[in-house]
Amino acid sequence: MILNRRHVIGTGFATAALLSAPMVWGQAKPRVVVIGGGAGGATAARYLAKDSAGGLDVTLIEANPIYTTCFFSNLYLGGFREFESLQHSYDGIAAGGVTVINDMATGVDRAAKTVTLAGGQTVPYDRLILSPGIDFRDGAVPGWSADEHADIMPHAYKAGPQTQLLKSMVESMPQGGTFAMIAPPNPYRCPPGPYERVSMVAHLLKQTNPTAKILVLDPKDNFSKRALFEEGWGRHYDGMIDWVGPEFGGGAVEVRPDTMEILVEGEVQKVDVCNVIPGQIAGKIAAIAGVTDDSGWAPVHPDSMKSRTDENVYVLGDSSAQGDMPKSGYSANSQAKVAAMSIRGELLGSKVFPAKYSNTCWSLIAPEDGVKVGASYEPTPEKIASVESFISATGEDAALRKVTYEESLGWYSGITADMFG
Amino acid sequence: MxxxxxxxxxxxxxxxxxxxxxxxxxxxxxxxxxxxxxxxxxxxxxxxxxxxxxxxxxxxxxxxxxxxxxxxxxxxxxxxxxxxxxxxxxxxxxxxxxxxxxxxxxxxxxxxxxxxxxxxxxxxxxDYSDQPQNIPESEPTARKTAPALDPAILAIEGDPEYGAYLSSECSTCHRRDGTDDGIPSITQWPPEDFVVAMHAYKAKLRPHPVMQMMASRLSNDEIAALAAYFATLE
Missing domain, CATH: 1.10.760.10 (Cytochrome c-like domain)
Structure with a gap:
């Protein structure tokens, strides 16, 4: 049995040998392969390498050579940050002892415990971490598909060229034009994200195009930090933003990208920019690996982030279905540390402490007007459950909002250092 | 009535x-x-x-x-x-x-x-602030109710290995290299100051909501472990 397994690893290794440091037979270290170099995957790879002090062979597979953080990309839209400030290389992770493969994972053979790459290579693993973020649900918004229409009606919900495209569209909107956002149904990445984006677009328009309108079409009755956002929109952008919930057709929207029209309850409206944020599912490789369920997300054990389908596979961040934690970079980073500890415990026998999780989401409403929401979490047998939470209050003074914004800048530099070294 | x-x-x-x-x-x-x-x-x-x-x-x-x-x-x-x-x-x-x-x-x-x-x-x-007899609703002058930190809590020997794991929750925001930019540095604090500070959050003496939440679920041993770890972090 062990010989067979060794044999499989051996053949895989022959093809993979070119990519990683040479190794002597008989001293082969346990292999951990991480797919996806975002807040979950980058953190997990870095912590596994750092904390195992060379005891594990850690490989990170990520399609983009440079990572653009989705968190804070709204601040770029609002003109508060340069695009380059969102970008991070994997050099620090590689320097920390992780083999970084710049390729797309296209297949997972869980029986053979191998990952196939678009470039044709096969990478064997003892433990696999999937942290592929989100994908869009086919047909989520009638009339729109990511492949055909993202250039006309961008989603800008995976940061990168899409974010830049959306910004340039907002900047070239005609005076008095309409920016429409099709908001996503739950669950989705970054719950306050669409509403922070609305705030940032409003901030940009207020300066260059003050008669422009923002129309938000939302399938949800309620949204994250709603009271805080609505208070801020009234204070900073009075009359500019129109939020339409499901009771007025916000949940039954069809788009016509060719004519830049949207249909709300059958009524046609011409818009100038349309940001379609569709319903979401786990990043594609999670479904390919067969660890997702009917919901489209991958269920995990709350105490370890281990897949409920395969004990050698872990799923982190947005892709996982874990319970109460929101899909956020902070959550993924928190989950990655628990998973890394669990894997070191399994493969190296290191001590495994009880899992603790936490999350905080900062949002910017206007210059120096920051708010936050957060919670701590613990595993129960059924799910990761919220233990304690807090949220900024309406009516807070300007000094506190400014401190909250400054704190969010500190968090960005903190978490990106924690992810990328 | x-x-x-x-x-x-x-x-x-x-x-x-x-x-x-x-x-x-x-x-x-x-x-x-x-x-x-x-x-x-x-x-x-x-x-x-x-x-x-x-x-x-x-x-x-x-x-x-x-x-x-x-x-x-x-x-x-x-x-x-x-x-x-x-x-x-x-x-x-x-x-x-x-x-x-x-x-x-x-x-x-x-x-x-x-x-x-x-x-x-x-x-x-x-004596140099408004007195309760002048302003009935001003801060009461009752003696403080929170007990001072028990010396036994300060004496707990922290486990740095446990602290290293727990610290991963801190480093999402606090830079390990000690950079202080919007979020204070917590590296290389004297352990006693660290323990007092965390208990001040736990008792909600220090005001920050994220820190109050983080501290509230840390046991005395866990706070000591974190203090031991951060004190020695290079």
Whole structure:
């Protein structure tokens, strides 16, 4: 049995040998392969390498050579940050002892415990971490598909060229034009994200195009930090933003990208920019690996982030279905540390402490007007459950909002250092 | 109606009695302590002006870092914005160890360990703030209720290995290299300061909601473990 397994690893290794440091037979270290170099995957790879002090062979597979953080990309839209400030290389992770493969994972053979790459290579693993973020649900918004229409009606919900495209569209909107956002149904990445984006677009328009309108079409009755956002929109952008919930057709929207029209309850409206944020599912490789369920997300054990389908596979961040934690970079980073500890415990026998999780989401409403929401979490047998939470209050003074914004800048530099070294 | 009045009377009596009966400390002894330990930097009373430190008149009920025209350290301003108000309880913690309550404060004072001496000094300072008899709704002068940190808690030997794991929750925001930019540095603190600070969040003496939440679920052993770990972090 062990010989067979060794044999499989051996053949895989022959093809993979070119990519990683040479190794002597008989001293082969346990292999951990991480797919996806975002807040979950980058953190997990870095912590596994750092904390195992060379005891594990850690490989990170990520399609983009440079990572653009989705968190804070709204601040770029609002003109508060340069695009380059969102970008991070994997050099620090590689320097920390992780083999970084710049390729797309296209297949997972869980029986053979191998990952196939678009470039044709096969990478064997003892433990696999999937942290592929989100994908869009086919047909989520009638009339729109990511492949055909993202250039006309961008989603800008995976940061990168899409974010830049959306910004340039907002900047070239005609005076008095309409920016429409099709908001996503739950669950989705970054719950306050669409509403922070609305705030940032409003901030940009207020300066260059003050008669422009923002129309938000939302399938949800309620949204994250709603009271805080609505208070801020009234204070900073009075009359500019129109939020339409499901009771007025916000949940039954069809788009016509060719004519830049949207249909709300059958009524046609011409818009100038349309940001379609569709319903979401786990990043594609999670479904390919067969660890997702009917919901489209991958269920995990709350105490370890281990897949409920395969004990050698872990799923982190947005892709996982874990319970109460929101899909956020902070959550993924928190989950990655628990998973890394669990894997070191399994493969190296290191001590495994009880899992603790936490999350905080900062949002910017206007210059120096920051708010936050957060919670701590613990595993129960059924799910990761919220233990304690807090949220900024309406009516807070300007000094506190400014401190909250400054704190969010500190968090960005903190978490990106924690992810990328 | 009659019943309600009666209840109100009982309520007042219960709450008013300790105020009248129990003073904070001895303001005369406090004045001597002020002259010896505070006066080099602070003025108080009629004609007081900001010196090295801010004016201390009308201190009670005031937001930290709020005296006009005084240039505070960033951490003190930040704590004020977060909601630190000078009360008997917070002042007591600050005078005991300024840097344990407000890390990075410019107040260059080693702290006053003796609880009775602090009470005397605070009684003296209290005389220069609005008095309850002047303003009924002003900060009550009741003695602080939170017990001081048990020496046994300070004596716990932390497990740095456990601290290393727990610290991964801190490093999402706090930079391990000690960079202080929007979020304070927590590396290489003396363990005792670290433990006092975390318990101050746990007791909600320090105002920050994220830190109160993080601290609230940490046990005494876990706080000691974190202190042991961060003290030695390069």
């Amino acid at each position: 009659a019943r309600r009045q009666l209840l109100a009377l009982v309520f007042c009596a219960v709450h008013a009695a300790p105020l009248a009966a129990e003073s904070i400390g001895d303001p005369t002894r406090g004045a001597t302590l002020f002259d010896r330990q505070c006066k080099a930097c602070h003025q108080i009373g009629a004609g007081a002006t900001n010196r090295v430190g801010p004016v201390l008149s009308n201190l009670f009920g005031r937001k930290a870092g709020a005296v006009p025209d005084f240039k505070y350290s960033k951490p003190l301003t930040r704590m004020g914005a977060d909601g630190l108000i000078w009360t008997l309880q917070t002042l007591d913690a600050y005078i005991e160890n300024p840097k344990a309550l407000v890390s990075g404060t410019r107040m260059n004072y080693r702290g006053m360990a003796d609880a009775t001496a602090r009470a005397d000094l605070i009684a003296f300072l209290r």
